[in-house]
Amino acid sequence: MDFDRFKITGDKKVSLKDYPTDYDGGLSEDDLKEAVKGVSKDIVELQEKLFAEKQQSLLIVLQAMDAAGKDSTIEKLTYSMNAQGCNVHSFKKPCKTELAHDFLWRIHAAAPAKGEINIFNRSHYEDVLIVKAHGWASDKTIEKRYQHINNFEELLSDSGTRVVKFMLNISPDYQLERFKRRLRRPEKHWKFNPADIEERKLWPQYMSAFEQVFEHCSSNAAPWYIVPAENRRFRDYMMASVVKAHLNDLSPKYPKPNFDADRYTADSLE
């Protein structure tokens, strides 16, 4: 399947209402479940080569409204990955030490090393999303931040890190259903925060902030994907497929042995 219709490379204005939140790609639940298995197997192999090669890395950025399914997306995406070589960083409200530095300081520290796949659950984009939605910074500051973000991602990209960014796209109605679901299940209460109900009121401001991000912080080297996230099977299939495509494009290879393969053979060890 071609996911280019969900890909943003910065060449045009984006209106989120043109993007579906619930989509199955014409595939049944069972088709999607099977398809993701095949893709996952390919990812396992590509990850091992990336890890062995130790020349390139992959940074996956995940942004979404509350309850859009970030945690379960990460769980499904990493299910078949080797934990050694894959790190997940969750960025919460910055602490005092973090606030005493520029907004990219804590982000840079969590960038993947060569050979690694890192996943950001929220990211530097919070500083141009929640901050913009609430009006906590001036337009001028936000515009400067777009530029800092682009420069930072270009630095990563020039250093062998592929940056791939995903927005899990849901409707306000879907979010409300998820909140209700959390309240109905006591073992999910720990995920519910009454403040999220207040935050919902800023939905239009958030969507507008996302659209600005797509317009200002997308490129071929660091694209955004707007993932229809209400159908979780399609979401998982799309996430895995796009990640696989980018790993494929990096084309990692097992490194040449750093020893004389004629001298060291299985027989030579007898």
Add this chain to the structure above:
Amino acid sequence: MDFDRFKITGDKKVSLKDYPTDYDGGLSEDDLKEAVKGVSKDIVELQEKLFAEKQQSLLIVLQAMDAAGKDSTIEKLTYSMNAQGCNVHSFKKPCKTELAHDFLWRIHAAAPAKGEINIFNRSHYEDVLIVKAHGWASDKTIEKRYQHINNFEELLSDSGTRVVKFMLNISPDYQLERFKRRLRRPEKHWKFNPADIEERKLWPQYMSAFEQVFEHCSSNAAPWYIVPAENRRFRDYMMASVVKAHLNDLSPKYPKPNFDADRYTADSLE
């Protein structure tokens, strides 16, 4: 199954020759494969509670001779874990910056946060294993290090981190077979290092260094387990079972909601 016969709590001298390297616990391959599935499911649930509770953490330390299977042990153990909340740290030969600090500096920085499970692929124990086997430090320095290690692990333990240490136990013959296997398979050449052949010659010194570690750096709060690692299915079953037992013992619980559950209900959101 009871794994206490493989557990070291520091109350006695340990001779590695009393511990099997190849062991199936009287179970068939298929039995072991099925058993590990059941244990993994329990770990998934326990990990979610640990993550939600955010009061305690688990540190898994893995040490072994080359080619004992550390990487594949980690792969199997983490297969069912959620990557969010599980970090693997591999400690290589220390770099200049690391050497400019005490030997526990880089280790402490990688300790798990509350709610997390961290796995160390090699660890602070290298500083009393490889260093001792090669005679790179005096006996007095090594003995001081045992004490520093115990104090450090006590600090972690007092702060809510359960420390569980595993030595993957193999024979020199098994190691040789694994080296040969790597040389026979071009896609495994990147894992072969001719220096490992030299290192083999110090096998008795390494075994003695391990025995000293077991004697000096084991306790009920931070036990060692000597894992028979040649039968990989038994190894995986034992690793998962011991990890599950310790998680069970921590008994993590979903936290109480930090909101008024009478006020916020699914109906209240209508």
